[in-house]
Amino acid sequence: MNWCSNQERCGGCYYQEIPYEEELKIKEEEIRSLFAPLVMGDFPFEGIISSPKKEAYRNKMEFSFGDQEKDGPLCLGLHQKRSFFNILNTEDCRLPHPDMGKILLATREYFLDKGVGYFHKKKHEGYLRHLLIRRGEKTGEILVSLVHNLFAEKSFSEQDILQSLAVKNVRQESEENCVIETGGEAESIQDKKTFISEEALLKGWCESLLSLEKEGKLEGHFAGILHTKNESLADAVVNQGTEILYGKDYFYEELLGLNFKITPFSFFQTNSLGAEKLYEKIREYADLSNTAVEKPLIFDLYSGTGTITQLMSEVAKEAYGVEIIEEAVESAKENAKENGIENCRFIAGDVLKVLEQNKAAMNQSGDIAEGNSADKEENGNILPRPDFIVVDPPRDGMHKKALELIIRYGVNRLIYVACKPKSLARDLEPLQAAGYRVKRLCAVDMFPRTNNVEAVCLLEKQL
Structure with missing residues (x-):
């Protein structure tokens, strides 16, 4: 095994x-x-x-967005061994508490569904960079922050959209809304997908995490859900401004x-x-x-x-x-x-x-x-x-x-x-x-x- x-x-x-x-x-x-x-x-x-x-002991993890192979689907997890670029989906990692894996999976699925792209280290384009999760061992309090680049139309990965929606035409409807139409060749592919504002995007992500707690899927509970801006070129979690989406920007641990x-x-x-x-x-x-x-x-x-x-x-x-x-x-x-x-x-x-x-x-x-x-x-x-x-x-x-x-x-x-x-x-x-x-x-x-x-x-x- x-x-x-x-x-x-x-x-x-x-x-x-x-x-x-x-x-x-x-x-x-x-x-x-x-x-x-x-x-x-x-x-x-x-x-x-x-x-x-011996396992489930880590109270802090920094996960990276990327792909496992060039132009592959969005991944969220840890770096592949001896690779600077490849990212592995690691929601079953046994070093942190299982709550972190559930948050990891929910986050990846949410942004994959929205067609949001990750920050490319060479192009310096894209939105999603890291996911920081901290969890109190004694208190069970969870603090999550989505670390991202500046929001822009290019935040939505064209490659992801092409793969998931078979895009044939894109037309701009407004400054905050962009509708993507598909050819409808396959029944499993949506006819339309709408780009939303950053505020709505982050709100939806926050709600997707809170639903985990409401549905009893987590052992712990959220102290706060945050988002952190990072425009630096370094492949590191850099805090250039953090805002609260839910709760507070801290949690407690007892030692x-x-x-x-x-x-x-x-x-x-x-x-x-x-x-x-x-x-x-x-x-x-x-x-x-x-x-x-x-x-x-x-x-x-x-x-x-x-x-x-x-x-x-x-x-x-x-x-x-x-x-x-x-x-x-x-x-x-x-x-x-x-x-x-x-x-x-x-x-x-x-x-x-x-x-x-x-x-x-x-x-x-x-x-x-x-x-x-x-x-x-x-x-x-x-x-x-x-x-x-x-x-x-x-x-x-x-x-x-x-x-x-x-x-x-x-x-x-x-x-x-x-x-x-x-x-x-x-x-x-x-x-x-x-x-x-x-x-x-x-x-x-x-x-x-x-x-x-x-x-x-x-x-x-x-x-």
């Missing part, structure tokens, strides 16, 4: 036919082989923590007793139950109850929606989260307020630039110079000196200069969370050269059935 209909064709899953226990052993050995030659002194590797769910408001484009771990395992390990590694500073001041760099910042706030004097995505920072502030946490501060800005501003404000001893009070953080991003640092950078790791500035603080202990272990392996060289040693290291399987895994590393400075 195949794992899914696209087994061997889709590049998403790497482990499909072996038991999960064997997959964990392979991943554990890969982490061991990566770090053992690099770690100075004893190798304190603690193995790998399994994911609570370790705290509630988190999540917006369409803010960072949040894609495996909610796995994230709880990850954050429990971070708190265990921090073990701030035994530090010399009774209530340390904590930096959470690359903080996203402030998950780690808030989880660390219980043992901190103050916890500062720094994140470049302003939307995520605003959500983090609201999350802290809703959770009744008053000792968290969230800074919107690039980590490197924020740290550079702090470097300029420091005196020779490494403290904030007089006249550069931490009260200015809302405007000047000037932060007090930290006692403990947590970094959770993007996949490619930290900028070399940002790492140098972190080392400059000279904190006794820091935690590095790596969604790409090779980035941590690269950054270990300057950290160890600066006197830090790996005290604890483990892997957390946040991405079952793929060849990705996260690593958590506790480093202590040699005195």
